[in-house]
Amino acid sequence: MSLRIDELSSTEVKTLADEFETAPLQDVLAWAWGRFGSLAAIGTSFQGAGLAMIDHAVKAGLKFPIFTLDTNLLFPETYELKQRLEAHWGISIEAVQPDLTLDQQAAENGPELWKKAPDTCCTIRKVLPLQRKLAGLSVWITGVRRQQSDTRDKTRILELYRFDDLRELFIAKMNPMANWDRDAVWAYIKANGIPYNPLHDRGYRSIGCWPCTHLAGSGENERAGRWTGFEKTECGIHTFLGESI
Ligand code: SF4
Known part of the structure; x- marks a missing residue:
């Protein structure tokens, strides 16, 4: 369940976030497991940082629930990767589904909603399912890195957000990979033989x-190939919570 503010204050979060900047990844993850157990869960879209992070958790015996947002529009290579990772680590990864099938979405909003209103499409297929999932958690652990884009360069390793104003509930967001760079992530993946998406x-x-x-140019940031032709740079899952407190 979401947090009450007396369970994790914003002052404690800020102190821990500073300490975590220089702590080993496994120590950061162990803190979350020790304090919240399975009320802390890893959300992944199978990007490199998430894979390196999950590998650390599995090897340390930290049995976080792991979920992915299955929009029903992922690449075949991504669905196949999910199965390969589950076999590699001996775990199960929950595929969180949208309320609407693609046919229902097309009937309500017209075909190929992503071409005319990608924000609405992302809300239906990613943000609302994530909100439903987070309502049962105290800590959401992500693979977000500062280096990925301008919108992510202020990411802290531990953050606290209002989640439900009416009931005064909060959620902690943990980004243990925030200070990793792309080269370090991929060096770890290759050195440890972790399956990854062949599209890379x-x-x-x-x-x-x-x-x-789409393919991004080599001089662009890592997420430049997402929503090409739109102003959009984020799907909304990392922005709907607003400002951290
Ligand atoms: S608009 Fe969002 S949810 Fe829809 S297909 Fe594109 S990324 Fe996926």
């Missing part, structure tokens, strides 16, 4: 739904 070897640096993922 074809030049894709950030991989989401197939209609909204």
Whole structure:
């Protein structure tokens, strides 16, 4: 369940976030497991940082629940990767589904909503399912890195957000990979033989739904290939909570 403010104050969060900047990844993850157990869960879209983080958790015996947002529009390579990772680590990864099937979404909003209103499409297929999932958690652990884009460069390793104003409930968001760079992530993945999305070897640096993922130029940031042709740079899952407190 979401947190009450007396369970984790904003002052404590700020102190811990500073300490975590220089702490080993496994210590940061162990703190979350020790304090919250399975009320802390890892959300992943199978980007490199998430894979390196999950590998640390599995090897340390930290049995966080792990989930992914299945928009029903992921690349075949991504669905296949999910199965390969589950076999590699001997775990199960929950595929959180939207309320609407693609056919229901097309009937209500017209076909190929991602072409005319990607924000609405992301809300239906990612943000609302995530909100439903987070309502049962105290800590959401992500693979967000500062280096990924301008919108992520202020990310703290531990953050606290209002989640439900009416009931005064909060959620902690933990981004243990915030200070990792891309080279370190991929060096770890290769050194530890972790399965990864073969689309990376074809030049894709950030991989989401197939209609909204394109190759980015080498001089652009890692997420530049997402929603090409729109102002959009974030799907909303990392922005709907507003400002951290
Ligand atoms: S990334 Fe594209 S296809 Fe996927 S939910 Fe968002 S708008 Fe829809």
